[in-house]
Amino acid sequence: MNPLEAALCRAAVAGAVASGIVEPSLNLNLFISQVTPLALEIRAKGNIFVPLIPRNTSVPTMGDMRFTTIYDNQTVALIRVYEGEEKKAEQNHFLGYLKIMGIPAAPKGVPDINLCVDIDGEN
Known part of the structure; x- marks a missing residue:
């Protein structure tokens, strides 16, 4: 995956969780990990x-x-x-x-x- 795409996907999921669109209680098994993109x-x-x-x-x-x-x-x-x-x-x-x-x-x-x-x- 392109490093920029990976960073954007992570940001989108984190934003959805923070805004309540995706509730952690739904147990979607989301694991967000920070990595060095380059x-x-x-x-x-x-x-x-x-x-x-x-x-x-x-x-x-x-x-x-x-x-x-x-x-x-x-x-x-x-x-x-x-x-x-x-x-x-x-x-x-x-x-x-x-x-x-x-x-x-x-x-x-x-x-x-x-x-x-x-x-x-x-x-």
């Missing part, structure tokens, strides 16, 4: 994506990943976060970025950096 990914070296949270993951959820520096003596890392399913960055929706500063200067590949993303499901 994958949450970070842009790695070049223009490739590394998935952090896959599409259709139940919310709340947490994703984490370890990465390192790509240059010698790199003290800052810019993590670009996107949502989407396409292979190239410009074909996905840019959500924002995280700037990690204060990385100890070391040869590339030595620093061990852990990135953790938490989606809590609150509106």
Whole structure:
């Protein structure tokens, strides 16, 4: 199912229940679950994506990943976060970025950096 269609169907059912059109006492066995409609990914070296949270993951959820520096003596890392399913960055929706500063200067590949993303499901 298209992610937009899934979100609209969920919203329609939730609205019907909230307005009393569909009464929970009718025992229709409706189960409404929040999921991530698109994958949450970070842009790695070049223009490739590394998935952090896959599409259709139940919310709340947490994703984490370890990465390192790509240059010698790199003290800052810019993590670009996107949502989407396409292979190239410009074909996905840019959500924002995280700037990690204060990385100890070391040869590339030595620093061990852990990135953790938490989606809590609150509106």
